[in-house]
Each structure stands twice: as structure tokens, then as C-alpha cells.
Amino acid sequence: MSKNTSRVPAYRLLTQLAFLALVTTAAIRHQLLGGGPDGSASIDALCPFGGLETLYKFVASGGFINRLYYSDLVLLAGTIALALIVGRYFCGWICALGTLQELSRKLGQRLFRKRHFVMPAVADKPLRWLKYLVLLGTLYLTWQTATLIIRPYDPWAAYAHAFAGLGEMWAEFAVGASILLLSLIASVFYDRVFCKYVCPLGAFLGLTTKLGAFRIRRETDACISCGLCEQKCPVNIPLMRRDVIHSAECIACLGCTTTCPTGKRGTEHEGKSFLHNTLGRFKVSPGWLATLGLALFLGTLGAAKLAGVWQTSPATLTEVVSTDGALDPANIRGFMTLSEVATTFHVDLDTLYRELGFTQDKVPPDTPCKAIRQKLGVSETEFDTQRVRDAVARLRQPE
Structure with missing residues (x-):
């Protein structure tokens, strides 16, 4: 050899x-x-x-x-x-x-x-x-x-x-x-x-x-x-x-x-x-x-x-959350902040907070979705990114 x-x-x-x-x-x-x-x-x-x-x-x-x-x-x-x-x-x-x-x-x-x-x-x-x-x-x-x-x-x-x-x-x-x-x-x-x-x-x-x-x-x-x-x-x-x-x-x-x-x-x-x-x-x-x-x-x-x-x-973040050119709440990622979510999906930030059930004092707008549970002091089973996706989906439904 x-x-x-x-x-x-x-x-x-x-x-x-x-x-x-x-x-x-x-x-x-x-x-x-x-x-x-x-x-x-x-x-x-x-x-x-x-x-x-x-x-x-x-x-x-x-x-x-x-x-x-x-x-x-x-x-x-x-x-x-x-x-x-x-x-x-x-x-x-x-x-x-x-x-x-x-x-x-x-x-x-x-x-x-x-x-x-x-x-x-x-x-x-x-x-x-x-x-x-x-x-x-x-x-x-x-x-x-x-x-x-x-x-x-x-x-x-x-x-x-x-x-x-x-x-x-x-x-x-x-x-x-x-x-x-x-x-x-x-x-x-x-x-x-x-x-x-x-x-x-x-x-x-x-x-x-x-x-x-x-x-x-x-x-x-x-x-x-x-x-x-x-x-x-x-x-x-x-x-x-x-x-x-x-x-x-x-x-x-x-x-x-x-x-x-x-x-x-x-x-x-x-x-x-x-x-x-x-x-x-x-x-x-x-x-x-x-x-x-x-x-x-x-x-x-x-x-x-x-x-x-x-x-x-x-x-862009729009590219992240889009499916075939349309904004899709299911694509919201854990790294996105609440402010970025509201801006990207054109929803009012205060309305998003009300839908999620907490205030900006407790969870600042620059908090990534995956870090919300730490701010709230709860487990992942009690709050995860899917809650944000569901909230945005509800807010974007036609009245």
C-alpha cells in the first residue's frame, strides 16, 4: 500500500x-x-x-x-x-x-x-x-x-x-x-x-x-x-x-x-x-x-x-411569507418580530396585540415570535409561533 x-x-x-x-x-x-x-x-x-x-x-x-x-x-x-x-x-x-x-x-x-x-x-x-x-x-x-x-x-x-x-x-x-x-x-x-x-x-x-x-x-x-x-x-x-x-x-x-x-x-x-x-x-x-x-x-x-x-x-420579508405571490400567514417564521409581522401583512400593530391577548409593555414589538413565550413566562405548549400565525390569519379574513 x-x-x-x-x-x-x-x-x-x-x-x-x-x-x-x-x-x-x-x-x-x-x-x-x-x-x-x-x-x-x-x-x-x-x-x-x-x-x-x-x-x-x-x-x-x-x-x-x-x-x-x-x-x-x-x-x-x-x-x-x-x-x-x-x-x-x-x-x-x-x-x-x-x-x-x-x-x-x-x-x-x-x-x-x-x-x-x-x-x-x-x-x-x-x-x-x-x-x-x-x-x-x-x-x-x-x-x-x-x-x-x-x-x-x-x-x-x-x-x-x-x-x-x-x-x-x-x-x-x-x-x-x-x-x-x-x-x-x-x-x-x-x-x-x-x-x-x-x-x-x-x-x-x-x-x-x-x-x-x-x-x-x-x-x-x-x-x-x-x-x-x-x-x-x-x-x-x-x-x-x-x-x-x-x-x-x-x-x-x-x-x-x-x-x-x-x-x-x-x-x-x-x-x-x-x-x-x-x-x-x-x-x-x-x-x-x-x-x-x-x-x-x-x-x-x-x-x-x-x-x-x-x-x-x-x-425581503415579503418573499419569506409569500406563497405563489400571495401573503400567507402560515409562512410566518419564529425569527420575525411582531413589528415585522404587522408591517409585512399590513395589519394594525395594536390590533394584533389585542388579538394575541397581551400588551406592548409585556412583549415589546421588537420581540421575535419564538421568544414571546419567554417574555410571557410560559411554556412552548402554552404559546408558540403558530399562535401568531393564527392571529394574523383571523385579522386578514374578509369581514
Whole structure:
């Protein structure tokens, strides 16, 4: 195994932790600063699956599903480019939810002395199809309703809102938080449970990868059948049974090709592994493939910023609360102040206060909707942003 190849697992871990830190920082900033024109991007605007969810509406009308922007389409384009060239690199190197699951698995390996758990085939095989059903169901319902219908069930959205407090996360994302917690617990024993069985983005990228150039090839006459590649594979691909691996499940982590012992120092074939990464007809070292994937992804984002199409937040509050050009009280966000709500929806501020049942002395007009309960000294179950939405909806009803 060459020195370059031996360093790839460490490079991968550093890359994963860097992207996890970036999106976690973005989530924290959004909770501290809020969204809107003067705030920080929400996690919804930083998700490639959001691009797929809003694609139908964008093509049909040039608009976006609420909470989604050009950044989602750029990220979608970047992940598709990766899938067509270097496989599911996004899943194996960039996706923060995948990284959280891998960290859970590393904890499990320490707790259980690196014991290798494998899901029984009788459960594993049918469960693999579940993510494709989730993909089809999510896209159908999202495109039919033009809303982020999956959002309450999204474990990544739940993670991002954990920094607003467990109470708020549980109130809005009880199902998503449960899926996140169960996925992380299950990943202590089994690698990447959510990725293998539930993730709709993984399902989409897996199908896209089947059209791409990335393959793993095994020289069967030289393979020593040690089985280390299969033990290292986080998605349990039966590598020993195939000469060419072009599986939709492969996340391009390169664990198999960097683990293969046939090219290690002191062996007959030092520096030459018999498990190869290939792009079309060309063999590519793990180090070069890792670099190419990162360059493609960051290059896509950089080109979008230079072209001026990287947008992660709305230009005005009117854009925040509008649905198909009409003001919609259901879109009022927790970061909006009562004054901003009244101005944006053209309702009298004093009338809004009367409708809500408290005074400006107790809750100043510059109070964000999500902070009203602290001013009132009540729990979230007693007052939340939905109360403001309902009040504005009542005030805007024709008499």
C-alpha cells in the first residue's frame, strides 16, 4: 500500500469532520441570528435534496418551494456531477448525517471491541428497498402539494434545530428527532442504518451512480480472499463475489481499496493493489479520486458564487411569507418580530396585540415570535409561533 493510499482514511475523516463542523456552525448561526434578509441561511437552504424537491416547481414556474433557494439547486447539481463521475462521494465524504452515523459506529466498535455486526440478510435485503419508496413518496407528495412535506420527519432538520433547545426541536420535529436518535443508536451496532434503509437522497444518488463512470474492479486471480474489504465496507457490499463492483449502495468511501493488503510494503506486489478504483477504462488511485471528488464539489459551489446564483436566503420579508405571490400567514417564521409581522401583512400593530391577548409593555414589538413565550413566562405548549400565525390569519379574513 503506497504512502499516498495509506493516508486516505485520515483525509476522509478530516473532510467529514470539516463539513460536519461547517453545517453545524450554519445551524447554530441560524438559531442565533434568525433567517430572512438580515439573518443566516437555514439548513433547508443547504440541502441538495431540497433541490430535487423544488425542481418540479422551478421548472414549471421558475419559483421555489417555501424555504428553498438557488443554493439547493446548485448543491443538487454538484452531487449529481459527483455521482456521475466519482460515485456517491457526497454520501461517503460530505454528508454530515452520514458522518454522525459513522461516529456512532466508531463508538460501538470501542464499546464492543471492534466486533463486526451485520444485519441478517432476511431483514437487510427487503429493507434496502425502503429508501426508494421514501424517495418516490416524498417527491410525489412534495410536487403535488408544493410544500416541504418531509420536513417534520427529516432527522437532519431535527439536528439543526436542536441548537434552539430540545423543547423547540421536539415540538416541531418530534418524528424527525426520533428517527435521528434511533438511527444513531442503531448505528452503534450496524453501519449507516439511515443511509442504507431510509435516506431518499441516497436512493436518488444511487440510481444516478449506476449511469456514471466509477467502478471498483477486483483481479480475482490475484485476490488472496482475506475478506478485509468486505469487513471494511460500511454498506456491506459482497465484494468477494464480484469482479466488477458497480453497486448503487457504494458510497465511494474507498475503504475497500485502501484496506486491500495485496499492495502493502514487503509483499510480492508492493505498491500494486488488486482492488482498483476505475473511471471508465482508467485506474485511479484512492488519493487522486479523493482529491478529484472534493475539487468537483467545491468547484461547483465556487462557480455558482462567481456567477451570482448562490442564494441561501430571501431578499425581503415579503418573499419569506409569500406563497405563489400571495401573503400567507402560515409562512410566518419564529425569527420575525411582531413589528415585522404587522408591517409585512399590513395589519394594525395594536390590533394584533389585542388579538394575541397581551400588551406592548409585556412583549415589546421588537420581540421575535419564538421568544414571546419567554417574555410571557410560559411554556412552548402554552404559546408558540403558530399562535401568531393564527392571529394574523383571523385579522386578514374578509369581514
